[in-house]
Amino acid sequence: xxxxxRQQYTKExxxxxxxxxxxxxxxxxxxxxxxxxxEKTLANWMFRARHGQLAxxxxxxxxxxxxxxxxxxxxxxxxxxxxxRDILKKATAYFAKAQLPGTPS
Numbered sequence: 001x002x003x004x005x006r007q008q009y010t011k012e013x014x015x016x017x018x019x020x021x022x023x024x025x026x027x028x029x030x031x032x033x034x035x036x037x038x039e040k041t042l043a044n045w046m047f048r049a050r051h052g053q054l055a056x057x058x059x060x061x062x063x064x065x066x067x068x069x070x071x072x073x074x075x076x077x078x079x080x081x082x083x084x085r086d087i088l089k090k091a092t093a094y095f096a097k098a099q100l101p102g103t104p105s
Contacts, residue, residue: 008064008072009037017042018049036076 009017020031021042028046032039048054064072 008069009041010064014045014054018045018054021046022049 017031017035017037020026020034021028026034028042029039032042035042045054
């Protein structure tokens with residue numbers, strides 16, 4: 001399977017994601033799914049937030065332009081669509097094989 005491209009998040013987005021977990025008492029997997037992001041990334045942010053290090057995260061990176069953010073989002077969507085397509089191809093082949101006469105199911 002193809003890996004999703006690496007996503008870059010703004011400082012505000014990180015803070016809001018952490019607040020969702022803390023204030024609304026959502027689980028990390030549930031919040032990550034709602035935000036379409038990696039559970040591991042959110043877990044790392046939660047760890048840093050609990051140790052007061054979330055604000056310093058990403059300070060060495062240059063700001064992401066709107067165009068770069070859009071390209072990153074589109075790459076992520078394309079990778080997800082390709083994964084779904086590959087799964088559907090395999091499922092189609094499996095069920096087509098089961099429908100052929102003379103083949104064991």
